[in-house]
Amino acid sequence: MKLQEWLEKGGAEGLGWLQLENFPDTGRGVKTLRPLKFNDVVLTIPGSFLWSVDAAFDDSVLGPTIRSVKPSLSVEDILAVFLLFIKSRQEEYEGRGAHIKLLPTSYTMSVFFSDEELEVCSGSSLYHLTQQLKQQIKDDYFHLLNNLFSKHPDLFPLEKFTQNDYMWALCSIWSRGMDFQLPDKQFRCIAPFADMLNHSPDVQLCHIYNPRSDSLQVLAGKDYTIGEQVFINYGPVPNNRLLRLYGFILLNNPYDSYDLVLTTHHGAPLYDQKIALLESAGLQVNATFSLKLSDPLPLDVLRYLRIQRLLSSEISTMNVNRGAKNIVCARNEAEILKALIEAFEGLLAKFGTPLEDLEAKISSNIYKQSDNVWAAAHVSIGEQRILRMALQKTRELLALIICAQCGKVDEDNKRCARCRRVVYCGRDCQKTHYKEHKFVCN
Incomplete structure (x- = not known):
């Protein structure tokens, strides 16, 4: 089965019981048209459909070119170039082009915030990391421009490989990529249709890659009834990372x-x-x-x-x-x-x-x-x-180390016998401090 046919049939290998849907809370997601039990196989994606470094290298046109770049490109840059390359010639890549059409045209990661919007969280790690990330994106793009795009304008027409296009590709990878630790390497990929599943911390981790069968499976992370949205779990991700790499936050996120x-x-x-x-x-x-x-x-x-x-x-x-x-x-x-x-x-x-x-x-x-x-x-x-x-x-x-009255640091400081939340170096300090301490003691 070709990738395009597989996508058109819902990605569930022709079963047709998964469907894209716009949900009020999460936006576009995937709903099930039949009940699912915990650990049921939701969908299986053949390895030949995955976006990966190996898939980019195996492309007869793109592969030799990106392999020749020195110093070697990072995994993210290879995948970003791969996405943009297919996007620039969708008519030649019917299957992967169909998947490109399903991807969002814009994203809400913090790198797209205006200075005024980002200033709201000034002082936070998100603020500083976003500023660094914006500069890193510029630097990495110019590296690609000088070492790849400008040297092969027939493959990478500059009007389709701008810095904004590169940012779009990176955000597609950050928000939709899946990482797996294999015995000999870290494996990152984007899985068609599985990348439409939204995150919920309330389901079990439920996506696995099997290198022997070269396939990616998504399992049901909980029981589902007909019409419910099916979720995957990205892991214990704090809001500063969710907004930076995925473009959303969770209210009262327990992993902040x-x-x-x-x-x-x-x-x-x-x-x-x-x-x-x-x-x-x-x-x-x-x-x-x-x-x-x-x-x-x-x-x-x-x-x-x-x-x-x-x-x-x-x-x-x-x-x-x-x-x-x-x-x-x-x-x-x-x-x-x-x-x-x-x-x-x-x-x-x-x-x-x-x-x-x-x-x-x-x-x-x-x-x-x-x-x-x-x-x-x-x-x-x-x-x-x-x-x-x-x-x-x-x-x-x-307060358990220094005398609450005089601030003396001593190994022999003794705790208040009643509340045991402050220490004193001696009875004189304890008596003197009692007028203040009695309001909070016990």
Whole structure:
């Protein structure tokens, strides 16, 4: 069966029980015309229909040309060129051309936001990554222009291979691509018709690629009744990534996160010893930690900083301290917690619009649902909530290290026996501080 025929019959290998439909909440998606049980096969896509690097290389016209580019093109660029190449000559590629016609003509990823729309989430990771991504797209396009398009104008007419066309192809790959870890490599592809299925975190992961049969299967991630929309699950994706790579957000996304980057400069004191300790603890020198709603201050953040802030007299302690899983000493712990508080306060101060103002504009409909500014606001709200939770958690931990009255850091500081949420260096400080503390104690 040819790709075009397969697409016209619903992609279900002639069964005809899947149908494209416009849904009010998600836009275009796929509905089932028969009941489905969890793990039923929804559709099977032959490998010859997939858009992949191998498929691009196997094309008798395109393949030799893109293979010859030095340095070699990335997987994304090969797929982007492949899409644009087929799009530019759809009449010659009836099957893949039919799939191209089903793809959106425009996308809503953050790279298409205006400066004013993106400014709503200034200070967020989405804001900074989008700015970097826009520049990266320009750089990568000019690399393709100089090393491929301009050298083969007969294959790549420039009016059909503009930077905007390249952005469209990239967004098609980001929003519709599927990644699989095979025994010998990472495999990325776009699967016709399966790329029309929308994401839901409420279904099980349900798409698999079998290299032996060279086919991709989509299974039912839950039970479905007739007329229901069939979903796939992209995985635990936070809103900052959903909007950047897929063009939408989920309200109250349980997977929202903020990526905290920690690094140790090579000129830091005791650098070699600390790097050895980090590696023995399974931590990288340049590390990114995902702060989440469920865990706003991961233990690994503390472990990393405990090692980073060690004094020479404390190095030997670390050798038996399981990679700083436990507190090294009061001095070290107070230093890292104070540094974290300063860092979190600084990160929150960089957000252009505070969380409360964003929530007010959403509730008063100043930011209308599904507009770009509405989506950007939700990303900013999610990240600010996580950073505030991380800040609160850090302050609570610091309160168990320094005397609540005089701020003294000592191994012998004792917790308040009633609430156990603050410590004191002695009875005098405890008595003095009680007038203030009694309102929150217990």
